[in-house]
Structure formats: C-alpha cells, structure tokens
Amino acid sequence: MEAEDGDEHAALKRSTLTEKHAAAAHRRERIAVALLQACSGVFIVAIGLLIAYLTVEGTRLFFTDHKTVAEFLFSPTYSPETGQVGALPFIIGSLAITAFAVLVGGPFGVAVGVFFSELAPKPVAAMMKPAVEVLVGIPSVVYGWLGLTLLVPLIRAATHAPGFGLLAAGIVLSIMILPTVITLSEDALRAVPLTLREGSLALGATRWQTIRRVLLPAASSGLTVAVILGIARAIGETMAVQLVIGNSPTLPRGLLNSASALPTQIVMDMGGAATGSLLQHTLFSMALLLLLIAMALIVAVRFTLRSRA
C-alpha cells in the first residue's frame, strides 16, 4: 500500500519534471529563434546604413557645392583645388581596365572552369582546387607588389614605355578575377544535367562539340553571372591597381599611358582631404558611383538568374 503510494508519487514527480524540461526547451527555442532573427537583421541594417551614409555624403557635391551631375560624370578636368570636379578620367580608367580584365581573364577563366568540370581527372582536380583557393587568398596588395616588381619592368623592357598604366592594371585584374570566374563557371557547367552530355555524345558529337554546342549554351546564364561577378571584383579593386596604374588624373590616351581609376583616386586623395572640402565631397561622390555600379551588377545577376527560371 505504502509502496504503491510512493511509486505514484515518484511517477507524478517525474512527469512534472519532464514537463518542466520540455517547457524550458521550448522557452530556449523561442529565445534562440529571436536571437537568430536579430542577427539576420544586422545584414539589412548594415546595407541600409551603408547606402544612407554614402548617399548623404556622396550627394553633398551636388547639393552643398552646387556642382552638376553632368560635370561630375562628363568633365575630363579633375582639379578640386581650383573647383573642377570632373571624374571622367577615373570613370574611363575604371571601365577600360575592367573591360580588359573581362576580355582577357573572362574567356581564360571559363576555359579553366570547363577543364575542371569536363576534363580534369579526379587527382588533377584535387590538386588544382587548393591552388585556385590560394589565388583567392593572396592579398590584393601582394598582387599589386607582384605587378610592381615583376610585370611593370617586363612591360617597360618590352615597350620602352614607363610600364605603369592601363595595360599593367588590366593584366593584374585579369589574373585577380580568375578565381571568381573559374569557380562560378565550373559550378554553372556542373549544374547542366548529365543527360544532355549523354544525348550529345550518343549522337556522335565529340567532347569539344558537346562542350561548345550543348554545355556552354545550356550554362549560359550561370556563365553570365560568373562574368558579372568578375566585373564586380575588378571594378572595385583598389590596392593592386593603385600600385601599377601610374595614377595620372587625366584622360588616358592609350593602353601604355599612365591613368587612374575610381577606387585608386579615392585611396590616393582621401588621406589629404579636409572634412567638408570640395575634394572630400568629390571623392565621396566617386565612392557613391562605385556603390551604384556594384548594386547595378547585383541586380543584373538577379535578372540573369530569374530569366533562366
């Protein structure tokens, strides 16, 4: 009799304990979800603040200093000390080296991506993957140092020009966008269903015909994204370009001419720009322009991926 009572009591105690545990677990769950959500919100706050800050600082040139957007974008004269704020030389410089990087590094990167996805035997791929990761990891300032000590003297020897200029910057950027283009184009090709390869080969096509006529078209949206993100990497690159481009704030006349780009001019001049000066406002407008280009590229990526679906 007494023993039974004790058992019941213990069972009751156990069940309330279990319930307590379950309640505690659920409470923890709710707290955890709230915290996770808050941390995710940090991303939204961060990009929001970034856009807000740069929009305010980047438009002072137009609202406070009453310069026109047209002068900023299309005037070739950059001389904020004398009131001229044309950023055209840097816009042209940035576009030129980015275009060079995409034209040279793009196809090369896609080719290596194709190699990884279609040709590479497993052990070769296993050896090369880490190599590509090291290429990503090398700091951009070290790429710049390589350009400065290896590439610039080479160009100088080959052309008798000073060596610093658009060509050197373009070559450095071509190399720097490689990992992005390689990795993304490999992913894009791997995403193509195996049946398409099998179908093509069964029709008697060679591997190259299959790659060129079937796989590349099928992966075209992914390859486009690879190139767009390569552009994004190139247009914002600062340190490597600054060390080799020559830094002349004038319109470049040829590939061998010393030039300057949007990010490099910011890094050159911001240190000496007094708060509230015309120079500082111009540099922030250039930063805002870079941000707008980056955002446009992200929208382009979205658009490319959506149009596939």
Place this chain on the structure above:
Amino acid sequence: MNAMIERGFARRRFMDAVATVALWTAAIAVIAMLLLFVGYLFYLGAGSVSWHFLTGFPSELQAGGGVGPEIFNSFYILILTLIFTLPIALAAGIYLQEYATTGWFRALVQFSAESLATVPSIVMGLFGLLVFVQTLHWGFSALSGALTLTVLNLPSLMRVAQEALATVPRTYREASTALGATKWQTITRGVLPSAIGPLTTGIVLISGRIFGETAALIFTAGTSVSHGASAYDFNPFHTAETLAVHLWYTHSEALIPDVDRVGNGSAVVLLAVVLLFNIAARVVGRGLTLRFTGKAV
C-alpha cells in the same frame, strides 16, 4: 560521299584534340602562374626576412626598420573581427538555412548579404570612416578597423555557414526531431557538430583574407602603429597599422630609403601567412570532420 563524311569526321576529331590541348594548357597555365608568384615572392623576400625584421619596430626615416607591431596588429584585428563576425554570421546562416527557408524576410536578408558582398572594400573603408572613425569618434583605431572588416566579411562567413549546414543530411534532423528534440536542440547538438569540418575550413580560409585586407583599413585602422606605451598595443582605441597596409604605405608615402627591402619582406610574410592558413584550413577541417562524424574526406 563517304570520303566527305570521313573528312568531316577527321576534322571534328582534330578540333577535339586541339580543344583538349588548349583546355589543359589553360589549366596548367593557372598552376604555373601560381607557382611563379609564390616562387618569385619567396626569392624576393628571402633576403629581407630576418628575426630582426619580423620583430623589430618600423622606422620612419632611416633604413633597417622591422614589421613586428604590424604583424601583431594584423593578428589582433583579425581576432577582433572574428569575435564580432562569427556569432552574427553563424546565427544568420543558421536562421536562413534551418528556420526561414522561405518568405520575404529571408529574401531581404539574402539580398542584403549579396549586396554587401559586392560593395568594394574601399567603399566599405569610407563607410567605416564615416561611422566608426567620425560619427562614433573612435578615430583611426583597431576597433574601427575590425568593425569595418566585420561588415565586409559578414556575407562570406554567412555563406560558409549556410554551405556547411547544407552538407548535413536531412535524415540527421529527422532522427533528432523524432527523438523529441526541439529544433534548437537538433541544430546545436546534431547538425552543427556534423558541419564542423567544412565550417572550420571556411572560417580559416576567410581568416586568411581578413589578414591581407588593405583598402578597408587605410582610413579606419590607420597607417601608423600605436604611439602608446608600447607599439604592441592591445588598446582597441589606438591606431593599428596592419602588415598589408604597411606594404602599401611604405611604397606610396613613406620616406625610408629601403622601401624595396621592407616591401619584399612584407609581401612574402603576407603570402606565407596566407599559405599557412590555407594548409591549416584543410588539415583542421579534415581532422574535425573525422572526429565528429567518423567520415574521412
């Protein structure tokens, strides 16, 4: 007719062979390039790196300066950055991968992350200058630099977390839920330990990138080492030039006569650290995966 078909066949075979050779060449060129860079930098830097260079103080006017405080600052800012970034990025990665798998909030976070990831690091540096250096009055400091790098690296670390979680089979989650575990218990005790390998690999690889970041630090952490009591300064509010910034700054602005020696030495130290991080990422990731899941990768 037969001859024509055969000619076409031969041409296609020939083109295929040409393409095969070309693609192999492109791939080998990438490896050759990397080996050239690494070999060349070690060759350049060999003469510059000495114990004195690695631990000595930088010099402002005379030759013979070292980079001790810069190396210290690079690691210090890296650690600060990881302390800020990891919890937020991991939490956001878990939230997007395990909880909010659809919906507008997820889409907005994802879009924000992608946008942040494409912001050029110089623009991020100016953002850090505006927010941390000026608005919050923290000046050029280790803290301003680390927080700027936090914003810069949040997206890539979140991606690492998402991808690591995606490697864990769904059956693990189902088994855990079937045992009565809550979702949070499932994640912390089942899913995260199984994902620890790829997670660690990704974190260490990104650490290498944080170590070498330059453009975002010039206007946030500053271009000189601390002038406090010691140049090895833990005070997060003191200026903290890193090794990568030093490499750029000595070349562009400094007055020392041995710019090449300091530059070559700094470049090779940066490269060596990045290589070490890459090797460590692989070894540690593999070891942890084996330990926590019993799977050899």
